[in-house]
Amino acid sequence: MSTTRDNPRTRPAKAPLSRAAVVTAALALVDEIGFAAVTMRRVAQALDTGPASLYVYVSDRDELMAQVYDLALAEVELPGPADGDWRARLESLVGRAVGVLAGHDDLAMVALTGVQTGTNALRLTEEMLRLLREGGIDDAHCAWAADLLDQHVISSALERAGWLRDQRRQEATEQAMILKAERELDSVIEALPPAEFPTLHALRGSLTTTGDSDARAEWKLRVIIDGLLGGAGA
Missing domain, CATH: 1.10.357.10 (Tetracycline Repressor, domain 2)
Known part of the structure; x- marks a missing residue:
């Protein structure tokens, strides 16, 4: 029986990290496991990277959660004349x-x-x-x-x-x-x-x-x- 060896050349390419990707992943985790349970490590795991990589985009969890909060508010539709x-x-x-x-x-x-x-x-x-x-x-x-x-x-x-x-x-x-x-x-x-x-x-x-x-x-x-x-x- 043949086995498939894990080969970096055949793995799907990871999506490039960005501030938007980090914040989006954190919001998805808030919805999945709850606000209190979301840590920098959990966000890094969701993005298949190490926690240190996240600090390029946010200084700490507080800044990340502030960005997550703001991303959520994008869902609020402003009322109009109607x-x-x-x-x-x-x-x-x-x-x-x-x-x-x-x-x-x-x-x-x-x-x-x-x-x-x-x-x-x-x-x-x-x-x-x-x-x-x-x-x-x-x-x-x-x-x-x-x-x-x-x-x-x-x-x-x-x-x-x-x-x-x-x-x-x-x-x-x-x-x-x-x-x-x-x-x-x-x-x-x-x-x-x-x-x-x-x-x-x-x-x-x-x-x-x-x-x-x-x-x-x-x-x-x-x-x-x-x-x-x-x-x-x-």
């Missing part, structure tokens, strides 16, 4: 950003540690600031307003990413997971002494019936924007 007035477009922009980031595990963690200045992050910031100004937020408070909305995007994306992970792990639908969580909370509140926790008991019905998750997300964003408008001249 999406409605400035407020409808702002709500759409925020919702799309949450959806994109939530689809890439805990990648939104990157934005918790510093200002993101990648091309796509700046593209979203530019549009958000433009819409806020169009809505009447004065220039002195536009940066604070955008920061508040960014925090909402990050926290919402991380929450949704966690739900998506649990869904995959438990092989359950979102509705089934919500019902399970509601029942667990209901049983906990039921066991509490009413004299010590009167408000929890009084609101037990609403606390354990969260309703539609999309409606809840829309309500939270609506309250934030209402607050921004109310404080526009403060």
Whole structure:
């Protein structure tokens, strides 16, 4: 029986390394194994090279993840006139950003540690600031307003990413997971002494019936924007 010897001349040629190739491979790994598990070594293995080769293109994991975050944001489609007035477009922009980031595990963690200045992050910031100004937020408070909305995007994306992970792990639908969580909370509140926790008991019905998750997300964003408008001249 003949054997085929591994010959460098007959191997398929490796794709040349580049900054774009490194960042793309890292994003694919985030989707596959999760943000926390992605290391320089794992990225190098995915590219069939050594970790030292990556440092030609990025200085460390933090810089790589910042680039990965920005690449993910390229998926966010900016709203246009067909999406409605400035407020409808702002709500759409925020919702799309949450959806994109939530689809890439805990990648939104990157934005918790510093200002993101990648091309796509700046593209979203530019549009958000433009819409806020169009809505009447004065220039002195536009940066604070955008920061508040960014925090909402990050926290919402991380929450949704966690739900998506649990869904995959438990092989359950979102509705089934919500019902399970509601029942667990209901049983906990039921066991509490009413004299010590009167408000929890009084609101037990609403606390354990969260309703539609999309409606809840829309309500939270609506309250934030209402607050921004109310404080526009403060």
